[in-house]
Amino acid sequence: MSVSENTPSKPTARTGSPAAENTRKGAHAAGSAARNNAGAIARSKVIKSDPWMDSYAARADNMRASEIRALFSVASRPDVVSLAGGMPYLEYMPFDELSDLIAKMMRDKGDVAWQYGSAQGDPHLREDVLQIMALEGIKDVQPDDVVISNGSQNALDLITRIMCDPGDVVIAEAPNYVGALGVFQSFQVEVVNAATDENGLIPESFEETIIAANKAGKKVKFLYTVPNFHNPAGVTMSVERRPRILEIARRHHVLVVEDNPYGLLGFDGQTYPALRSMDAENVVYLSSFSKIIAPGMRIAWMVAPTGIRKKLILANEASILCPPNMSQMTITTYLDNFDWKQQISQYRGMYKERCDTMDAALREFLPYCSWNKPKGGFYIWLQIPEGLNSKEMLPRAITAKVAYVAGTGFYLDGRGTHHMRLSFCYPTPENIRIGIERLASVMNNELRTARLFGTSPDERTKQGIKRR
Amino acid sequence: MSVSENTPSKPTARTGSPAAENTRKGAHAAGSAARNNAGAIARSKVIKSDPWMDSYAARADNMRASEIRALFSVASRPDVVSLAGGMPYLEYMPFDELSDLIAKMMRDKGDVAWQYGSAQGDPHLREDVLQIMALEGIKDVQPDDVVISNGSQNALDLITRIMCDPGDVVIAEAPNYVGALGVFQSFQVEVVNAATDENGLIPESFEETIIAANKAGKKVKFLYTVPNFHNPAGVTMSVERRPRILEIARRHHVLVVEDNPYGLLGFDGQTYPALRSMDAENVVYLSSFSKIIAPGMRIAWMVAPTGIRKKLILANEASILCPPNMSQMTITTYLDNFDWKQQISQYRGMYKERCDTMDAALREFLPYCSWNKPKGGFYIWLQIPEGLNSKEMLPRAITAKVAYVAGTGFYLDGRGTHHMRLSFCYPTPENIRIGIERLASVMNNELRTARLFGTSPDERTKQGIKRR
Known part of the structure; x- marks a missing residue:
C-alpha cells in the first residue's frame, strides 16, 4: 500500500525549549543554541511558518498530496475495509521457492546485483520484457529499444520532463490516473481532457481537443492514455478506435503515451493489440511489473522511438x-524460473472473482448507483446519486469502516464529487461484500439526510451513465 | 559500473525495407506499411532525423551524456585498467550469509517487501540511518525527519526540482560531481563556481559569489557542496571553515545542500562534523549507502528542514x-545482522592501501604531475603539465589500456583539460600500479610530441596547485 508518512505539520519541539523554538521559526527545535544568530532572530516573528516559503521553484506550488495518499493512513487501519488502494494481491506469489532462488542469485552474482548498473537497465531484463510485450502484439522491439525505469511513475516523470515545458498541453482521459496528474502538475503542464465513454477515448473528441488547443496557441505535447482496464474508469479502448486515435495523433504530430500496467489482467485472458503494436514511430509505450507481478521492486519499462529513447x-x-540491479535481477530470477504466464492467469481469475463479488454486492446493496462492470483490471468507477458528494461523505464512510477514493482525486478541476473509485484488487471477496454493505449503509443515511433537505435520490435518473 | 547502453544511433531497419525506412524518418522501420500516411510521407525528406526534434522541452536540450558514462563501454573492457569509475569494491561483502538472511526476510515478509511502500521510505530504515548520521555528529534527528530516496542522484533531482526555476543559481565547488551537474543542467539551473583550495570551499569566495549573483539580479537557491573527500577533487572542507560557510549561508538566506556519500570513508577512521550537525534550519543533508555499503539497491536518504522535507x-x-521496499528491507536486513561499522572500517583500510599505492605509483611514474593526496574517499585529482590535454589524450590512453575521466567532465564551461580524475576504489593495488605506469607511458609520449611543437613540460611550474 502506498502509505503516506507525510503526516501533518508537527511543529512541536522534540528536544528544544519553546523559547528555542521561537528563534527557529517553527521547525523542530533540536540542536544547539549556538546556532542562533541575528538573521534567525530577526526572522523569528514568523513563528511556525516555513522560512524557505519564498525560495521554492514555481513547480513546487503545484505539488500536493494525492487524495489517495492522504487517505491511506486511515484506510490501512485493520478494522477498515479498504476499497481504496491499487495494491495487487500477493499471496499467490511463490515466496518460499523464490527466496531460495534469490539467495542463490545473491551468492552467485551478489557483486553484480549490489553494484551500479546500466542507465538503460539490465540487458537481461530488457530481453525478458520482449516476451511480455509480444502478448499484446508488440513484436518488432529489440532489447536496445527498451529502457527500464523506476516504476511507471518515474517513466511518466521522465517522458514529461523531456517533452513538456510549463504551459504545454497534455491531452488525457478524464477521470485520470492520479499519479500521472501528479507528474503533470509537478512539471506545470496543462492537462486538457478529451471525452471518453464505455469504449474509452472518443476519437472525435480527441481531435477536437487538439484543434482547440492549437487554436488557442498552445502546444499539445502528447496524449496520455491508459487504453486497457482504465484506472479509475475501468473501461477499455475499443479495438476499432485504436487505429483511429493513432491516425489522428500522426496527422497532428501529437505523440501518444500509452500507459499499460493492466493489459494482461483481462479477466478472461483476453488481450488487446497495444497502440505501440500499430505504430512504432509515434507511441511511447509504458508497462510495469507492479500490477502483474509485484510493485515492491519499482521496476517498469518503456519503449520509445529512437530520438525520444535516447533522451x-x-x-x-x-x-x-x-x-x-538488485531489483532487476530479482525480477529476472522470477521470470526465468517460474511460469509467470500461469501466475498471471491465476491472478486474473482471482481478480475476476473479486470483481464479480463487488458487482453483485453493488447490485444488491446499491442498486441506485451506476457503473460499468469492467472486463479486467482493479477498479469499478461508481456513479452515485445527485445530492451525494463522495468527497464530503468520505469521513463518514471511514467512521463506518469502509474506505474508497473520492472521484475528485482523479480530476484537477473539482469534478468527481458524484463518483468514487472502488478497488477490488486487494480485499478478499468476503471483505468486499462487507465493505459494499457498509458503504450502502452510509449512502442510505446520506440520502435520507439529503431528502430532508429536498434532494431526492430519484434525481439519479438525470445522470448520463446508465447502469448495465 | 554505471555502464552506458546508450549506443550511438542505429538507424538500420530491423524488419522493414529501406523504402519503408525512408518514409519513417530514420527511426527503426519495424511494423506495417499501413502506418504510412500523407503527413509521414511529407516529412520523409528529413531522412534519419528525429521527427520529434521540435517537440522536446527546453530542459531536454541541456541533457547530455556525462563524460564518465560515455567512457564506460570501453573502460569496462577486461584488458583495460579502469581508473575511471566510482564503483565501490564489494568483494568483502558477506554475500553468503546475507543471501540466507535475505531469503529468510523474503519468506517471512515477502508480501511486504514486494508490495508498495511509504513515499517517505520504510520507517525501519529511517530509524536505522540515525545511527549512521550520529557518527558525524547529527544527533537531533528523528525518523520522521528522514526521507528515503532512490539514490543520492534522485535526492539531488528532488531538491533541485522543488527549489530551482530555470535561470536560478546554484553555487558549487569546481570541479564538481558530474551527476549533480547533470541534474542542474536538466533543470536549467545556472551553476556558479566558488573557489576552493586544499581545505575545500573558500568562505570568502562563497560570499563574494552570492553577492555577485544577487547584484546581477539572480536568485541564489542553494550551495551544493561535497564537504568530505570531494568527488573529484579529493579535498575535505576544514573544520574551521564549516561554521563560517554556514554563517554566510544563513546571513544571505541561502540553503546549503550537503552531499556526503564519502564521510565515513576517511582512511584513518577520522570523521568531520557534518554541516547539518551545526545547523538544522538551513541545511539539506544527503547521504547514501552506495559508497559505504553498496549501490545496487539505489538507496540514499535526506534530512531537511520541515517545510522542505514535506515538499x-x-x-x-x-x-x-x-x-x-525490497531494496530498503535488504539494507535493513544487512544493517540489523552485520557489524556494518566493522565492515566500513575494513573498506576504509582497503581504500587507504589503494590510495597509497596510487600515490606511490604517481610519485614514481609521473613526478611531473601535481595532486593532493586525499585522506579518504575514492579519487585523486591529478593536474597534468601544460601542453597536454586530458580530454584529447584519452583515446590514446584507452589504446594503451588505461582509462581515466578527463577533467572536462567535472566542469560545464570547458575547463578541466589540465586535470583528470583517477579512481583508486575499484582496481586492485596491482592494477592501479599497472594503470599508472601505462598512463605515464602515454603522457611521456604526449610530452615528447608536445615538445616537438614547442610546448615544454617545464611549463608545469606555471601551474597553481603544488604537489605535496
Missing part, C-alpha cells in the same frame, strides 16, 4: 543514475 | 511513488 536514457541517468 | 516527500511521490 529518456539521459533523463533516467539524471534522475536516478541507473535502475537498481 | 521533498511530495516530489518523491511524483517522481517514483515510493522507494522500493
Whole structure:
C-alpha cells in the first residue's frame, strides 16, 4: 500500500525549549543554541511558518498530496475495509521457492546485483520484457529499444520532463490516473481532457481537443492514455478506435503515451493489440511489473522511438543514475524460473472473482448507483446519486469502516464529487461484500439526510451513465 | 559500473525495407506499411532525423551524456585498467550469509517487501540511518525527519526540482560531481563556481559569489557542496571553515545542500562534523549507502528542514511513488545482522592501501604531475603539465589500456583539460600500479610530441596547485 508518512505539520519541539523554538521559526527545535544568530532572530516573528516559503521553484506550488495518499493512513487501519488502494494481491506469489532462488542469485552474482548498473537497465531484463510485450502484439522491439525505469511513475516523470515545458498541453482521459496528474502538475503542464465513454477515448473528441488547443496557441505535447482496464474508469479502448486515435495523433504530430500496467489482467485472458503494436514511430509505450507481478521492486519499462529513447536514457541517468540491479535481477530470477504466464492467469481469475463479488454486492446493496462492470483490471468507477458528494461523505464512510477514493482525486478541476473509485484488487471477496454493505449503509443515511433537505435520490435518473 | 547502453544511433531497419525506412524518418522501420500516411510521407525528406526534434522541452536540450558514462563501454573492457569509475569494491561483502538472511526476510515478509511502500521510505530504515548520521555528529534527528530516496542522484533531482526555476543559481565547488551537474543542467539551473583550495570551499569566495549573483539580479537557491573527500577533487572542507560557510549561508538566506556519500570513508577512521550537525534550519543533508555499503539497491536518504522535507516527500511521490521496499528491507536486513561499522572500517583500510599505492605509483611514474593526496574517499585529482590535454589524450590512453575521466567532465564551461580524475576504489593495488605506469607511458609520449611543437613540460611550474 502506498502509505503516506507525510503526516501533518508537527511543529512541536522534540528536544528544544519553546523559547528555542521561537528563534527557529517553527521547525523542530533540536540542536544547539549556538546556532542562533541575528538573521534567525530577526526572522523569528514568523513563528511556525516555513522560512524557505519564498525560495521554492514555481513547480513546487503545484505539488500536493494525492487524495489517495492522504487517505491511506486511515484506510490501512485493520478494522477498515479498504476499497481504496491499487495494491495487487500477493499471496499467490511463490515466496518460499523464490527466496531460495534469490539467495542463490545473491551468492552467485551478489557483486553484480549490489553494484551500479546500466542507465538503460539490465540487458537481461530488457530481453525478458520482449516476451511480455509480444502478448499484446508488440513484436518488432529489440532489447536496445527498451529502457527500464523506476516504476511507471518515474517513466511518466521522465517522458514529461523531456517533452513538456510549463504551459504545454497534455491531452488525457478524464477521470485520470492520479499519479500521472501528479507528474503533470509537478512539471506545470496543462492537462486538457478529451471525452471518453464505455469504449474509452472518443476519437472525435480527441481531435477536437487538439484543434482547440492549437487554436488557442498552445502546444499539445502528447496524449496520455491508459487504453486497457482504465484506472479509475475501468473501461477499455475499443479495438476499432485504436487505429483511429493513432491516425489522428500522426496527422497532428501529437505523440501518444500509452500507459499499460493492466493489459494482461483481462479477466478472461483476453488481450488487446497495444497502440505501440500499430505504430512504432509515434507511441511511447509504458508497462510495469507492479500490477502483474509485484510493485515492491519499482521496476517498469518503456519503449520509445529512437530520438525520444535516447533522451529518456539521459533523463533516467539524471534522475536516478541507473535502475537498481538488485531489483532487476530479482525480477529476472522470477521470470526465468517460474511460469509467470500461469501466475498471471491465476491472478486474473482471482481478480475476476473479486470483481464479480463487488458487482453483485453493488447490485444488491446499491442498486441506485451506476457503473460499468469492467472486463479486467482493479477498479469499478461508481456513479452515485445527485445530492451525494463522495468527497464530503468520505469521513463518514471511514467512521463506518469502509474506505474508497473520492472521484475528485482523479480530476484537477473539482469534478468527481458524484463518483468514487472502488478497488477490488486487494480485499478478499468476503471483505468486499462487507465493505459494499457498509458503504450502502452510509449512502442510505446520506440520502435520507439529503431528502430532508429536498434532494431526492430519484434525481439519479438525470445522470448520463446508465447502469448495465 | 554505471555502464552506458546508450549506443550511438542505429538507424538500420530491423524488419522493414529501406523504402519503408525512408518514409519513417530514420527511426527503426519495424511494423506495417499501413502506418504510412500523407503527413509521414511529407516529412520523409528529413531522412534519419528525429521527427520529434521540435517537440522536446527546453530542459531536454541541456541533457547530455556525462563524460564518465560515455567512457564506460570501453573502460569496462577486461584488458583495460579502469581508473575511471566510482564503483565501490564489494568483494568483502558477506554475500553468503546475507543471501540466507535475505531469503529468510523474503519468506517471512515477502508480501511486504514486494508490495508498495511509504513515499517517505520504510520507517525501519529511517530509524536505522540515525545511527549512521550520529557518527558525524547529527544527533537531533528523528525518523520522521528522514526521507528515503532512490539514490543520492534522485535526492539531488528532488531538491533541485522543488527549489530551482530555470535561470536560478546554484553555487558549487569546481570541479564538481558530474551527476549533480547533470541534474542542474536538466533543470536549467545556472551553476556558479566558488573557489576552493586544499581545505575545500573558500568562505570568502562563497560570499563574494552570492553577492555577485544577487547584484546581477539572480536568485541564489542553494550551495551544493561535497564537504568530505570531494568527488573529484579529493579535498575535505576544514573544520574551521564549516561554521563560517554556514554563517554566510544563513546571513544571505541561502540553503546549503550537503552531499556526503564519502564521510565515513576517511582512511584513518577520522570523521568531520557534518554541516547539518551545526545547523538544522538551513541545511539539506544527503547521504547514501552506495559508497559505504553498496549501490545496487539505489538507496540514499535526506534530512531537511520541515517545510522542505514535506515538499521533498511530495516530489518523491511524483517522481517514483515510493522507494522500493525490497531494496530498503535488504539494507535493513544487512544493517540489523552485520557489524556494518566493522565492515566500513575494513573498506576504509582497503581504500587507504589503494590510495597509497596510487600515490606511490604517481610519485614514481609521473613526478611531473601535481595532486593532493586525499585522506579518504575514492579519487585523486591529478593536474597534468601544460601542453597536454586530458580530454584529447584519452583515446590514446584507452589504446594503451588505461582509462581515466578527463577533467572536462567535472566542469560545464570547458575547463578541466589540465586535470583528470583517477579512481583508486575499484582496481586492485596491482592494477592501479599497472594503470599508472601505462598512463605515464602515454603522457611521456604526449610530452615528447608536445615538445616537438614547442610546448615544454617545464611549463608545469606555471601551474597553481603544488604537489605535496
